[in-house]
Amino acid sequence: MDAPDVPVAPMLDMAFQLLTFFVLTYRPAPVEGQFMMNLLPPQPVTAEAAAATEAAATNDLPATLRTLPVVLRADDQGRLAQINIAEFDVSDDPKALAAELDHQLLDPDAPFDQTLIKVDPNLRYSELMTIINAFTDAFIRAKKEPKLSFDELRAGDGA
Amino acid sequence: MSGAAISKEKAEPNLTPLLDIVFQLITFFMLVINFANDNYDQRINLPDAGSARPVEDDSRIAQDRLVLNVDSEGRMLKGDRILGIDEAAQAIRHEADLVKLGLRTSGVKFDSAVDTLPTTIILRADKETTFGAVLGIIKACQSQGFRKFALKAMIRS
Numbered sequence: 001m002d003a004p005d006v007p008v009a010p011m012l013d014m015a016f017q018l019l020t021f022f023v024l025t026y027r028p029a030p031v032e033g034q035f036m037m038n039l040l041p042p043q044p045v046t047a048e049a050a051a052a053t054e055a056a057a058t059n060d061l062p063a064t065l066r067t068l069p070v071v072l073r074a075d076d077q078g079r080l081a082q083i084n085i086a087e088f089d090v091s092d093d094p095k096a097l098a099a100e101l102d103h104q105l106l107d108p109d110a111p112f113d114q115t116l117i118k119v120d121p122n123l124r125y126s127e128l129m130t131i132i133n134a135f136t137d138a139f140i141r142a143k144k145e146p147k148l149s150f151d152e153l154r155a156g157d158g159a
Numbered sequence: 160m161s162g163a164a165i166s167k168e169k170a171e172p173n174l175t176p177l178l179d180i181v182f183q184l185i186t187f188f189m190l191v192i193n194f195a196n197d198n199y200d201q202r203i204n205l206p207d208a209g210s211a212r213p214v215e216d217d218s219r220i221a222q223d224r225l226v227l228n229v230d231s232e233g234r235m236l237k238g239d240r241i242l243g244i245d246e247a248a249q250a251i252r253h254e255a256d257l258v259k260l261g262l263r264t265s266g267v268k269f270d271s272a273v274d275t276l277p278t279t280i281i282l283r284a285d286k287e288t289t290f291g292a293v294l295g296i297i298k299a300c301q302s303q304g305f306r307k308f309a310l311k312a313m314i315r316s
Binding site: 022023034036133 | 174175177178181182184185188189191192205206207208209210211212213214279281284285286287288289290291292293294297301306307308309310311312313314
């Protein structure tokens with residue numbers, strides 16, 4: 001008894017065409033990550049006070065004492081020109097910045113658990129993300145939940 | 160005579176294993192193709208950040224998110240339209256109204272003065288744009304009651 005002769009070649013042709021389509025349209029998906037933040041609304045009071053209002057319910061220590069003030073200034077090209085952490089200038093070298101952040105966040109006498117970053121409006125977004133990245137790393141090293149908020153650096157701020 | 164007998168035999172390679180392999184390859188490419196990324200604007204060059212957290216459960220917040228793309232000039236991209244800050248604020252207000260309407264129809268009481276919107280703003284800003292432009296979009300969102308933000312970056316160590 002003869003076996004039924006099913007033509008496989010046309011099916012293979014179609015399969016190859018489908019395969020060609022998928023190979024040509026395949027594009028490796030870029031791996032996107034994100035920084036989750038709860039950002040405070042604009043208020044007429046200073047940003048420090050706003051941060052204090054939010055944090056007051058969760059800790060007896062005044063929130064202004066738990067907020068690490070940071071100022072980022074940009075040069076004419078929008079690159080990072082100056083980093084000021086707790087009123088001290090810090091190098092933008094990644095290792096020096098990480099060391100300073102570790103010093104601040106791990107210091108038992110300075111129980112910072114959140115950061116308010118005042119940013120020059122002309123600063124490039126990529127430069128800001130580099131700083132956010134460094135802060136997130138530092139918070140994780142200090143075993144604290146990263147709490148970051150932003151405000152616009154105005155003339156006279158952090159001078 | 161023996162030569163005529165040999166010429167009648169057909170050489171038929173067994174194509175079934177080859178077909179199996181091809182179907183497996185097709186299945187692989189179909190699975191790895193990421194249709195969700197079609198929602199993301201490819202004109203945006205995201206900044207790099209090694210510590211950015213991967214999106215763990217995208218489907219969980221799929222209903223509760225609003226993706227905003229900001230180009231290198233600080234303008235918001237919405238489909239083919241390029242919106243300035245005023246038009247962007249108007250578009251954000253429109254989206255906020257839709258979210259509030261959805262909350263009302265689902266029976267959730269919402270007070271604009273007190274409550275915040277549950278929607279997460281997925282902010283995809285170009286790395287060449289300025290903080291001032293991004294802050295303008297953030298403030299427009301905050302003024303409408305949005306509080307949760309996810310700043311997107313490429314995960315590269």
